[in-house]
Amino acid sequence: MTGEIPRKEIMETEGKSPAVRLSNAHSRELGEVIRRIRRAVEMPAPKVTEALGWSLGKLSKLEKGTRGTSAVDIAALLGFCRADKTARDHVLSITAEPDTGSFLRTHHQRPDTLTALSVHEEIAETITAYDPVTVPDLAQTEDYALALTGDPDLVTARRNRQRLLQHQSGPRVVFYVHEMALRLAVGDPKVMRDQLLHLLLMCEWPHTTLRVVPLAVGLHAYLRHPYTLLTFEAPNKPLVYTETDVATAFHDNPDAVAAYRQKMRHLDTAALDAEQTRRKLSWWTGLYDRKAA
Template sequence: MQTDEKQSTRLSTARSRELGEELRRVRHRAGMSSGLVTEALGWSLGKLSKLETGTRGTSPWEIGTLLGRCGADKATRERIMAIANEPDTGSFLRRHATAADDLLAVALHEGVARAIATYEPITVPSLAQTEDYARALTGDHDLAGARVARQENLNRADGPDTVVYVHEIALRLVVGDVGVMRDQVLHLTALCGRPRYGPRVIPMTAAAHAALRHPATVLTFNAPFKPLVYTETDAATVFHDDPTTVTVYQAKMRRLHRLALDAERSRDLLARWAEVYDRETR
């Protein structure tokens, strides 16, 4: 059997950090201190700390023991044990309860990212949607609120440098009504004035390219964390931190950057669309 020392030193992965955060939340919900848990299990404080931060592994049996000691319910145990038993291949899938907004892996990694680049083909990306736009798009009041709450991380003084690629198709496509669109485009226009968070518009005149077909978000972190990509489908979100796969999406974002207008011209185009919708609401 491996000793703590042999298991303790490793680079964390997106999956191991998600698992660690799940375990930390279980312990906190149980109202149990680190000292109480480690004493009960015969672990060192360092072992538990590294497990909860994703920088060490342990056996599924020990994770099950930890969950039992913390009194986790059946659904929580099954969800966490499924993660614990997954092979760490550099890619993993998480099914939605409603959308990607409710996934721990999304919230956890957006919260510690140094930079974010995101794109959705025919709608305004989730990280720049207003609550009214999100509600009209999804038909879900709670989801719309969660989506806006997700954006609070981007507004922190130490928040990530964020680029939101918006295709002009998304500005033409009326979601909700013209009033919703006016407010959404005004919101995007206002974001252009922020130093670390702004949209770049891909105009209708841009050349067609395969990079425009599918959504993606690329997260970059401070060392030693590797970059992470996630792509959302209707039913699940797929995460990649395998370097070869990540390179494909980094190239996609570079292509989108070349197709997009610069910051000043993006702001001008957004302002023109805001005027269009403002006239239609009068």
């Protein structure tokens, strides 16, 4: 993992002495939402800054999450971009949130559409994911995801997220797959066979590692819930997210991240190694292949 080295950036705060500010998960989400609103109406950055009397640097830092600004400034920006009420309410609700190092985003059973998720996966250096009962989202085939969710739009969004794994410059990824996810059939045997074949292929991908957590390890606290850890280029802090049916919680609070790192260390100890994982996946693939015949 990369070290966390504080980087000092000067806030451009009119009328106030300079202050130190570091990008975090909350500010990056806010900046990305604002950037998407501006680009959706094809409003060039120079036109916005000229109209608002801002520097290009101020807008750039705001959209990257490396500076703060007032709610009045953000409202002026949204007004100039003619954002609709839904977009305005969304941005202003994020702006008004206390920055505690943890925040919750409701997703109405479509977590793949969350801005806070996509913006951080796109810049992650590493992604480590665990799920106790299903194959992790980024490792799912389309048929498996559809059988699991019944939502074609969600499947499309999930497929779009997965594209980053194929890039040469994409993140290094580790998937911990519990053997229960291999045992619990999602869809028919053909769906499961193809899903497990996909996992076997992923074992050969250069930036991807799969580790099966065997049923024999029993039930422990660190195995009960799904979680994903993302790390970034220093000095950005790691981020953990955990998903429920209706909301996803994001944490870059150091104490919360440390707790999940400890869980990951337990997972690393409990999981099969690479060759054992291939053998386990091959065995289950053969079983579903016979059932699909």
